[in-house]
Amino acid sequence: MKKKGRGRTSRQRRRKSFRTSELSKESENHKQEFIELRKWLKKRKFEDHNLRPTRFSNTGRGLMAVKSLQPGELIISLPKECLLTTDTVIRSYLGDYITKWMPPISPLLALCAFLISEKHAGNKSPWKPYLDVLPKAYTCLVCLEPEVVRLLPRPLQMKAEEQRMQVQKLFISSRGFFSSLQSLFTEDVKHVFHYHAFLWAWCTINTRTVYMKHAQKQCLSAEPDVYALAPYLDLLNHSPRVWVEAAFNEETCCYEIRTTSHCKKFEELFICYGPHDNHRLLLEYGFVASNNPHSAVYIAIDSLVDHLPSVDKQMNKKISLLKEHGFSENLTFGWDGPSWKLLTALKLLCLGPEEFTCWKKVLLGEVISDTNEQKSLVLSRQICSYFIEETKTALHKGVILETSARSEVSAA
Numbered sequence: 001m002k003k004k005g006r007g008r009t010s011r012q013r014r015r016k017s018f019r020t021s022e023l024s025k026e027s028e029n030h031k032q033e034f035i036e037l038r039k040w041l042k043k044r045k046f047e048d049h050n051l052r053p054t055r056f057s058n059t060g061r062g063l064m065a066v067k068s069l070q071p072g073e074l075i076i077s078l079p080k081e082c083l084l085t086t087d088t089v090i091r092s093y094l095g096d097y098i099t100k101w102m103p104p105i106s107p108l109l110a111l112c113a114f115l116i117s118e119k120h121a122g123n124k125s126p127w128k129p130y131l132d133v134l135p136k137a138y139t140c141l142v143c144l145e146p147e148v149v150r151l152l153p154r155p156l157q158m159k160a161e162e163q164r165m166q167v168q169k170l171f172i173s174s175r176g177f178f179s180s181l182q183s184l185f186t187e188d189v190k191h192v193f194h195y196h197a198f199l200w201a202w203c204t205i206n207t208r209t210v211y212m213k214h215a216q217k218q219c220l221s222a223e224p225d226v227y228a229l230a231p232y233l234d235l236l237n238h239s240p241r242v243w244v245e246a247a248f249n250e251e252t253c254c255y256e257i258r259t260t261s262h263c264k265k266f267e268e269l270f271i272c273y274g275p276h277d278n279h280r281l282l283l284e285y286g287f288v289a290s291n292n293p294h295s296a297v298y299i300a301i302d303s304l305v306d307h308l309p310s311v312d313k314q315m316n317k318k319i320s321l322l323k324e325h326g327f328s329e330n331l332t333f334g335w336d337g338p339s340w341k342l343l344t345a346l347k348l349l350c351l352g353p354e355e356f357t358c359w360k361k362v363l364l365g366e367v368i369s370d371t372n373e374q375k376s377l378v379l380s381r382q383i384c385s386y387f388i389e390e391t392k393t394a395l396h397k398g399v400i401l402e403t404s405a406r407s408e409v410s411a412a
């Protein structure tokens with residue numbers, strides 16, 4: 001007798017019912033790439049009975065719980081054989097080349113080189129089933145067009161620029177090592193290890209690795225070796241409101257994740273990548289989390305000054321004092337208003353000429369006068385309204401850019 005609910009019709013019905021719920025979701029389990037990945041994982045002694053690859057309307061591809069999961073339950077336990085770490089790279093055909101190369105390359109570069117090389121190997125790569133489910137492109141800021149980055153708040157633009165330079169510098173300084181791999185390839189290594197491939201590998205590591213500390217290897221530089229690519233487990237999306245326990249268990253030799261909260265059947269299971277604000281999430285992972293309790297709006301000191309009267313003769317001195325005493329960075333608005341640091345900076349900037357000698361007291365948190373308190377609060381409100389308007393304008397421009405990009409694609 002056919003088992004109830006296991007047939008194709010009921011599978012189709014189930015898929016359809018996901019689509020009709022409030023936030024739609026569609027199973028990806030039946031896709032060829034996931035069938036291949038499951039076979040590959042099974043050979044490495046991993047089988048999953050709790051989760052299912054699913055595309056969610058609000059978060060994209062992630063993992064859905066196929067049964068209700070209780071706090072403290074082990075939700076995933078991925079054997080060491082499935083993990084891709086610097087041990088994997090050193091054991092591979094790249095190992096000899098890495099050991100010979102001086103000065104030693106970083107653990108991050110070793111992983112990038114391996115990913116690029118395996119991706120290039122295509123069907124011949126033993127990692128193909130994993131590589132096939134990896135995103136083809138990323139949305140981290142380092143991948144975005146300059147005209148899109150220019151729409152972001154200034155402090156984030158600066159971080160994005162810093163990140164872009166860091167990645168480009170790493171690529172340029174790695175060319176020598178990539179050339180040393182020439183004998184492994186029939187084509188010119190410049191066509192294998194090009195910037196686009198490097199960016200893809202760098203983003204794969206930046207957005208998908210789990211933290212796993214490895215002992216320092218002599219053939220690698222002393223930079224922290226804390227990465228592990230964890231196939232399948234890396235399909236878990238982030239929520240700032242959940243907490244999980246995740247670590248490599250030396251006894252079971254598995255990378256394990258335990259929930260500390262309840263997850264209902266057919267809901268997306270999340271993990272938390274860390275207490276990151278939305279700037280950090282966008283910069284490092286290419287997305288923002290709605291209702292993020294860690295959200296903060298960063299205000300550059302120059303934009304504070306734009307809102308102050310230009311006639312203040314002590315302005316330059318005030319700015320130097322703020323910079324000298326560490327009050328020029330990480331000035332933020334959070335859900336509950338301006339941070340103490342931002343408000344203190346505003347109080348100093350709002351000091352009248354007769355109050356200026358009290359600047360030290362302001363930085364220590366003392367109240368100077370009712371006028372100073374009032375002025376700084378009014379200014380804080382003004383700045384907040386200004387940034388709300390600026391964000392609305394940037395979002396509007398973003399929509400225009402997206403619409404014109406879409407029409408260019410459909411015209412092509």
Ligand SMILES: C[S@@+](CC[C@H](N)C(=O)[O-])C[C@H]1O[C@@H](n2cnc3c(N)ncnc32)[C@H](O)[C@@H]1O
Nearest residue numbers: 059060061207208234235236237238285286287
């Ligand atoms: C570890 S992967 C998670 C799986 C990924 N969604 C996938 O399809 O392979 C991390 C990436 O997933 C996406 N992501 C994670 N959490 C998200 C969320 N809450 N909302 C939207 N995208 C999210 C981001 O693109 C991030 O860089």
